[in-house]
Amino acid sequence: MIKLEENYRSVKRIIKIANSVISHTINIYEKCIFSNLEHGIKTKIIKLRNEKDESESVLDEAHKISLKSSFFNYKDCAILYINNYQSHILEKACIKKIFHM
Incomplete structure (x- = not known):
């Protein structure tokens, strides 16, 4: 299996939020996405x-x-x-x- 986990568009702050959402869903496979872009502006939840x-x-x-x-x-x-x-x-x-x- 090949996992595509690197995100080339989103900044690290958005990826952190996405990983939090992903961790609360029922997945067949574990997934942890990452980005090499800067941290980004502050988000509001x-x-x-x-x-x-x-x-x-x-x-x-x-x-x-x-x-x-x-x-x-x-x-x-x-x-x-x-x-x-x-x-x-x-x-x-x-x-x-x-x-x-």
């Missing part, structure tokens, strides 16, 4: 009630960043998610935000 609250929180954070930076443009923003079912919830939240702004 927020516990929310459900997927709807999660989507709204992500969009609220993007909006806060846009207010602080004259260089921020929503078209340059990406939201990464693990499961495809999350895309529909995020799309609905984006549409709701657009029509309420």
Whole structure:
């Protein structure tokens, strides 16, 4: 078996969080990912009630960043998610935000 554990895109801080999430899931094989990139900026972990609250929180954070930076443009923003079912919830939240702004 060949394990692909090196992550070439994410910084060490994100990898540490990912390993924590992975350790709480039921896996057939143990996995511990790593990165050789720098540590990265400080992350914020927020516990929310459900997927709807999660989507709204992500969009609220993007909006806060846009207010602080004259260089921020929503078209340059990406939201990464693990499961495809999350895309529909995020799309609905984006549409709701657009029509309420």
